[in-house]
Structure formats: C-alpha cells, structure tokens
Amino acid sequence: MINRQWRLARRPHGMVTAADFERRDEPVPIVDLDAGEILLRTVMLGFDPAQRGWMDDVPGYMPPIAIGEPVRGSSINQVVASRNPAYPEGALVRGLYGWQDYAVACRAGEEPPSLVPTGVTPEQALGLFGGASFTAYVGIRDVGAVRAGDTVVVSGAAGAVGSVALQVARLSGARVIGIAGGTEKCGWLVDEYGADAAIDYRAENVEERLKALCPDGIDLFFDNVGGTILEAAIANLAWFGRIVLCGGVSGYNAEAPVPGPRNLMELVTRRGTMRGFILLDHLDRIAAASADLTSWTASGELRYRTDIQQGFENIPDTFLRLFSGANRGKQLLRLTPD
Template structure:
C-alpha cells in the first residue's frame, strides 16, 4: 500500500487558529483507476494564504466551507503521475487547490481545471511570483482599482505575497506608492527592493500621522489587505473621489466576534469615495493577459520577490500559522520532502 499522508480539518477554529484544529489522518493513495479526463497528481510544494482561514469557518462565503475530516484545502504545485487527459501529460506540473496531502485525483467533471505550469517555470515561481497572489494583485490594482500614472497609491500588508506585487505593479504603471508593513526590515524591503516611495511601520509608527506627512494631498487609490484600524486610517486620508479596493482583512480573520467597522464612513460621502471588494474568481478571464504581463516583467528583471520555503510534511500546520504571526518572509511555501 502506498500511503497518502493527509492533514485534515479536525475542528472549526474559534478565534485564533491553532495546531489542535488539525489532525494527521493518513489513508491509502487513490487507486489510479481514472475516469476519462481525470489525472492523479503528487504534490511537491504547498502554498499558504490567509484566505484559507476564512474557508475553515462554517458561515457562507465565496467558497464552500472546508469539510471536517477532509484534507485542508490549499494550493499546491504537483506532478502528474497518471493521466486520462491529453491536456495533462504524465511528468508535467500543474497547480491548483489540491489540499494538504501527498496525492489527489483532480480534473474531475464539474471541478475547476488545474492550471498547467508552463515549460521553464519553476514550481516555486508557479505558486509564488506567477501564482494566484500575483494574479490577484494584478486584477485588483489594474482592473478593480484602475491605477493611473500619477496616482498616489497606498498598500496595506505591503510586504506580503499580494501586497508586494501590488506595490510593484502600481509603480510600473506610473504611480507613486506608499506601503504599510510590520517591522523595520519589511519596510526596508518595500523601499529598497520593491520600489515604494515610502513605508510605514504600523508596529512602531502612528499610521495616521505618517499618512498626513507622506500624502498631504490625499490618497487616490488604497489597496487593502488588512482592514480594521488601518482601513479607518486610510479612509481618513483619502483624496476626493478616491478609490478603495478591499482584497483582504487579515486583522480580523481570527477574531471570535466581529470587530466594529471604521467609525469615519461619513467621509466616504463627503469625499465621494468608492469602495469595492473583489476576488480573483471574478476575473479569471483576465488570467492569460495578467500571466503574460507578469512573466514579461519577471524575465525583464522588473519584478522582485521573496519566497519563504519550509520543509517536511509534519511542518504543514505550523507553517500555515506563520502567516498570522508575521514570521513568513515573503510568499509562504513548503516543500514536501519525501
């Protein structure tokens, strides 16, 4: 019997997600008796995103909640080891939501099709700089936010996988960019590596005071990954007809009770602001264009990125928790060493 190691959702987290919310329950590898169109993959690298925390809750959302006792839903780059689908030949790599396990049968009828990793793209790149986080950044800042040359753009969570790409894409489109991150080191990255004009360390600086200094004429476009007090501070410093793009609200993902919202929403009326939430699933038609532009920038040396690679199957839950402590240094990945 070939073992399929699996980390499953043992219980729905209440408040702060913890190691006890997961359990390792191994099973037999799926028998490669595949129906037409299906493929059997072996995960090689896992990717981790804050959005996974929301998928663990029972409440309604944009994705069906994870089922208890099933492998935790998460992104992976995997090798095709058996195939009944000519679009996915054995030996090629694909990426998708294959879960916290070694093996998975995917490309079933009615499921979202896996994405074939282009030749020459490394698995780390497929989940990192060319993966869903970067595609989210592209769609959010360009399509939803409508970034323009000359805009003053503010980005929260700016040193993360999405935020760091937003900073660079906005800059490449002619905007001046201010990033918000936690800690002096991440703020240094924003300016020296990612090209932000300035960075605000929310752990050690008053965000509202710094925004008044850095953007005296107001913020034209705010890309928010954080929510909470950061969102309130940004609303208070938006320019007339400013645009706010809501991508994430990591500050509240582990709250037991919903926190109160910004207290200054009346400014949205007086300043005629717009605020829109979005998810990448609404913009899948733009993925080919976004992927081509991102890869072009990467090959031209115009994109910088970091990947934080942990190792070993048993380290999967602890690696996920790094997202909520700020330990991750760039896009959080884990290599499934045999």
C-alpha cells in the first residue's frame, strides 16, 4: 500500500505556483499503530486561501508548514484501521490531515479528529457545515454583533466564507451589499443569496459605489480581502461603525509587505472599531451555528455552492483555483483510488 503525498517543496515567493509542491510516495504505516491510534484514508479535501499563509515561515495562529511535509489542509477521512473504540472502522472524521492518501491520528499530544455526524456527507462536512461557514456565522453574529436594520457590506462575498456571511446578515434583519469579481458572481449575490445590491470590484469604483449605496454609511463591514477594498469601506463607515477582519486575500501572494490602509484616522473621526478574529477562539459557538445553518438550509432561506474537482494528481491546480477566481463556490476535491 502506497501513501501518495503532495509536499511543500519550497516557500512560495509571490504568487503560489504548482512548482512550490512536489509529489512523493511512501509506504502506508498500517502495521505501526499504537494503542488509541487510528489509520485514516482521505476521502475529500477542502481548500482555503488561509493555507497560503501557512506556507510562509512566519509566526501565526498555526505553525508554518515545514519544507518537505505534506501540505496541511482540511479533510474528510475514513477510518480504515483502529485501535481506538471511539473511532470504529468505516467511520468518517474531519481534521487537518492534508494532501495525502493516509494519515495516523489520535497520537499522544495531538488534537483528535471530530466524527462526521450520521447523515452528513463529506461535501456538506467541508462545505455548508465546515469551518468557512462557522467562521462566517461567528464573524457576523458574535464579533460583528449584527443588528436588525444595519447596513452590512461583505467583501469576497461570492466565496465560501463571504457568501454565508452575507446570508447570515440578511437573515438577521440587515440590509446587505456584497462585493465580488465579475458579473456572474455579482449575479449570484443578488439572485441566489438575497443581497440588496452587488458591487463588481473589477468593473466599478468600489468607494464611489459604496458612497451611493450607503448614504448613511456602513454599520458593519465584514472583510475577506483587505487592501484598497478595506480602504474604501473605512471611507464610507457610519458613525460608530464596526469592521470585522476575517481575511486579506488581496495580500496573500504579495512579494513585499502590503501597506496598511492609508485612512485609519477615519476610525477615530467616525468612532469606529476594527477587530480581527479566528474561529478557534469561538468553538463553543459551533453547535448554535450548525443548528441555525441546518434550519435555514432546510427552509430554503440559505443557499450554498460547492465546486468539486476530482483526482489526487489535480490537488495543486485545484488549490491555485482560489487565487485566479476559477472556483465556483467552496473549493473541494474528491480523491480517487490510485
């Protein structure tokens, strides 16, 4: 039995490329399980822009991926051998086991995987009920403290996080505006996700459009992008407006540090607040998020898109789709046997 792996070959410089990864094969450690350990086979992978940051050798909320290690990423795995009664063979689990066919879990000192609930598919576990959706829920409801009647603007609104953030805000009684790239994705925001308006950052002046659409200012800005989009939102913030920083995809592949917003003093003038957050600090809210997402989806009030690619050999190229805008919803890949 062979464990196919895609490893980090070098630190990306600027835009990540397929050459930053290398394919390696090694034996599956099936005979080396200690008491309490389990052997997992990867069924499906999820891809997030944040993985690009883990490839840089800089401190962060997670340690950098080491050169020569399998690339870390969210995954759904099936238990194929078990010495742990909590994880029977055949069960599906969710974790960060990355770009490889097999992994050993439940080792001493490591975070164990979570069991996928019965009836939840791998696609749902990484998509609608995955970290991106929970991040969106917590960011809007808890960190952003959305209120009925707020004007809420979401950047990266067609992505896995942004599309759910926009809908959670709408379902909380807010007026919502999404920012995305291209007429197709802007169409999704209004026609599928229920946005009151959409801004195409590729074809429109974002700052001017925000001024026209938000004459009384932005009460809550949920940012996945950073850069000039964040500057435009600050320039149109309402008095005592809130900014929630979730991501900064515009700078993930920059060759040099990206300058900060040039108009931060507007936060002083407008008495605004700006706060970053990580889902790991809000794990106690996942049960509530899951319950609401389930209810809204069953009633048809919330919609979700997934983009599923196929095949182990296509893993690097599937990751790169995130940075070209090629993905159409939450980016996933289903592994196929060798």
